[in-house]
Amino acid sequence: MFVPSLLNKLKMNTKSTLFFLAFLLLSVSFGFAQKNKGPVNIITGKVHIAKYHSYDELNDMTKGDLLKLYSERIKVIVNILPNIAFATKPGITMEAIGIPVTKDNVKALQENREASVNYFDSTIEFQKKILPYSDTSDLIAAIIFYEETLKSLHTYNDYRTD
Numbered sequence: 001m002f003v004p005s006l007l008n009k010l011k012m013n014t015k016s017t018l019f020f021l022a023f024l025l026l027s028v029s030f031g032f033a034q035k036n037k038g039p040v041n042i043i044t045g046k047v048h049i050a051k052y053h054s055y056d057e058l059n060d061m062t063k064g065d066l067l068k069l070y071s072e073r074i075k076v077i078v079n080i081l082p083n084i085a086f087a088t089k090p091g092i093t094m095e096a097i098g099i100p101v102t103k104d105n106v107k108a109l110q111e112n113r114e115a116s117v118n119y120f121d122s123t124i125e126f127q128k129k130i131l132p133y134s135d136t137s138d139l140i141a142a143i144i145f146y147e148e149t150l151k152s153l154h155t156y157n158d159y160r161t162d
Contacts, residue, residue, distance in 0.1 A: 039093040040106055042086045044113065045079040052147045058140045066139045067131055071124055073146035078120045080153065082112075088153050 049072060058066065080088065086097055094101050094109065131139075 039095060040101060040109060041090060042083050042092050042094065042097070042109070043079060043088075043090045045075070045116075047076060047079050047090050049073065049076055049147070049150060052151065053143065055140065055144060058143055063132070063136055063139070066136065066143065067127075069143050070131065070139055070146070071127065073143060073150065074123065074127075075120060076150060077146060078116055078123075080150075082116070084153070084156060088156050 053069070058069075061069075086092065086099075094105060099105055
């Protein structure tokens with residue numbers, strides 16, 4: 001008689017414990033699903049470079065340093081240039097420029113970011129293998145061109161008519 005009543009108590013405790021755990025898990029997941037993730041920024045990632053260089057400075061660098069600079073400039077360009085019709089600096093949100101913050105728009109922005117990351121990663125992989133064969137003077141010219149392009153972003157608003 002003692003054994004069947006003990007088994008019934010264990011079954012009841014197990015059922016109530018499982019019910020409680022399921023309820024707790026459901027409550028926690030619902031709470032996370034309802035969390036507001038905050039404003040959605042148009043531009044994220046590396047968006048500036050620490051220093052612009054002269055030809056003489058670049059000419060004094062090793063090829064390894066030039067390769068690093070070249071890759072850094074590409075990263076900034078990939079993060080900014082495709083989005084200049086919306087923003088040229090980080091911190092600009094979809095809402096601030098009048099884009100409705102809908103599930104579809106946020107998803108489109110996220111997909112765009114993922115595509116940019118994939119593009120950048122595959123470009124860098126390619127460049128790690130092939131770029132070391134480039135002529136140093138071509139690397140210097142490309143870095144100067146990229147830096148001039150990035151400098152021109154400071155004058156972007158001069159072209160706007162509003």
